[in-house]
Each structure stands twice: as structure tokens, then as C-alpha cells.
Amino acid sequence: MLRNTSVGAIHLPALRSVGVVFVWASALPSIALPSLVDAVSIEIYDSVGLESVELSSLETADDVTIYGSPDLTDLQLALVVTTGSLTVQANPLLSELALPELSSVTYLYVGENAPDLCFTPALDTPIADSYTVEGDAACWF
Numbered sequence: 001m002l003r004n005t006s007v008g009a010i011h012l013p014a015l016r017s018v019g020v021v022f023v024w025a026s027a028l029p030s031i032a033l034p035s036l037v038d039a040v041s042i043e044i045y046d047s048v049g050l051e052s053v054e055l056s057s058l059e060t061a062d063d064v065t066i067y068g069s070p071d072l073t074d075l076q077l078a079l080v081v082t083t084g085s086l087t088v089q090a091n092p093l094l095s096e097l098a099l100p101e102l103s104s105v106t107y108l109y110v111g112e113n114a115p116d117l118c119f120t121p122a123l124d125t126p127i128a129d130s131y132t133v134e135g136d137a138a139c140w141f
Contacts, residue, residue, distance in 0.1 A: 008028075008029075009028065009029055009030045009031070009032070010023070010028065010030070010031045010032065010033075011030070011031075011032040012032070012033050012035075012036075013032070013034055013035060014035055015033055015035060015036050016035050016036060016037050016038075017036070017037060017038050017039070018033075018036060018039045018040075019039070019040045019041070020039070020040055020041045020042075020043075021033070021039060021041070021042045021043070021044075022041070022043045022044075023043070023044045023045070023047060024044075024045045024046055024047065025047050025050075026047065026048045026049060027048070027049040028047055028049060028050050029049060029050065029051050029052070030050070030051060030052040030053070030054070031044065031050070031052070031053045031054065032052070032054040033054065033055055033058075034054055034056050034057060035057050036055060036057055036058050037057050037058065037059050037060075038058070038059060038060045038061065039058065039060075039061045039062075039064075040061070040062050040063070041061065041062055041063040041064075042055065042058075042061055042063070042064045042065070042066075043063070043064075043065045043067075044065065044066050044067070044069065045065070045067050045068055046067070046068040046069070047068070047069045047072075048069070048070060048071065049071055050069045050071060050072055051071050051072060051073055051074065052072075052073070052074040052075075052076075053066060053072065053074070053075050053076065054074075054076045055076055055077050055080075056076040056077075056078060056079065057079055058077060058079060058080055059079050059080060059081050059082070059101075060080075060081060060082045060083065061080070061083045061084075062083070062084045062085070063083070063084055063085045063086075064077070064080070064083055064085070064086050064087070065085070065086075065087045065089075066087070066088045066089075066091060067087060067088075067089050067090055067091075068089070068090045068091070069090075069091050069094075070090075070091070070092055070093065071093060072091040072093060072094050073093045073094060073095070075088065075091075075094060075096075075097060077097070077098070077099055078098050078099070078100060078101065079101050080099055080101060080102055081101050081102065081103055081104070082102075082103065082104045082105070083102075083104075083105050083106075084105070084106045084107070085105070085106060085107040085108075086099075086105050086107070086108050086109070086110075087107075087108075087109045087110075088109075088110045088113065089109060089110070089111050089112050089113070090111075090112040090113075091112075091113045091114075092112070092113065092114060093114060094113040094114055094117065095113070095114040095116060095117055095118060096117070096118045096119075097110060097113070097117060097118070097119050097120070098118075098120045099120055100120050108132070109132050110132070111132060
């Protein structure tokens with residue numbers, strides 16, 4: 001668990017597997033875990049000042065929650081294939097959420113982000129047992 005306002009950024013370029021990542025921090029501009037492939041849980045809450053989360057290699061996780069980061073504009077989850085629960089909520093500047101590889105998720109909730117959120121994939125195929133996507137989602141692909 002990280003709860004520290006003096007950390008400049010989290011950058012762990014070689015981490016490939018982890019149990020739990022829990023971040024609740026202020027003034028943390030970025031989290032970069034570019035080699036992380038699998039995790040049990042990734043939870044990022046109420047992180048004022050957080051602008052970027054890079055999980056660009058993540059393929060599987062039991063739970064991913066990105067909640068309440070009012071400055072978040074960049075969230076990279078492009079390789080996620082399978083997750084139990086995926087919640088991306090209350091990030092009002094987040095205007096794009098790309099999950100082009102997502103094929104299996106038990107619970108998906110995307111809400112209270114930018115009102116013109118672009119979301120990939122379009123949910124015209126049954127990838128989730130339970131899902132909610134709020135907002136205009138004007139540019140679903």
C-alpha cells in the first residue's frame with residue numbers, strides 16, 4: 001500500500017507479475033508498470049494529481065479498479081484479455097478507454113468519467129456477465 005504525498009512517481013519497468021497493487025496517494029503524477037503481465041488486484045483510489053497510468057502489457061487480473069482520480073487523462077490497458085472485475089469510475093478528465101483485446105470480464109463498470117468518453121470495444125458482443133457504461137460513449141468502436 002502506498003499512501004505518501006512525497007513520492008514523485010511510481011515507475012517499475014521490469015515488474016512482470018504481482019499480487020496486489022494498491023495506491024491511494026496525492027500529488028503522484030504517474031504510475032508506470034510497462035512490463036506487468038498479470039496481477040491479482042490493481043486498485044488506484046482518490047489520487048489527486050495522477051495524470052497517467054501505464055499498464056500497457058497487462059493481460060490478466062482478477063480485479064482492476066481505477067477510481068476517483070480527477071486529473072487522470074491517460075489510462076493504458078490495451079492488452080487486457082481477461083479480468084474478473086473492471087471498474088473505471090469518477091475520473092472526469094478520462095476521455096478514452098481502449099480495451100481492444102478484452103474477451104472475458106465478469107463485471108464491468110465504466111461511469112462518471114468524461115461525458116464524451118470513447119470506449120473500445122463496443123459492447124455488441126457478450127464479453128461481460130454484468131456491465132454498465134455510463135455517459136454519451138459517443139465514439140464507441
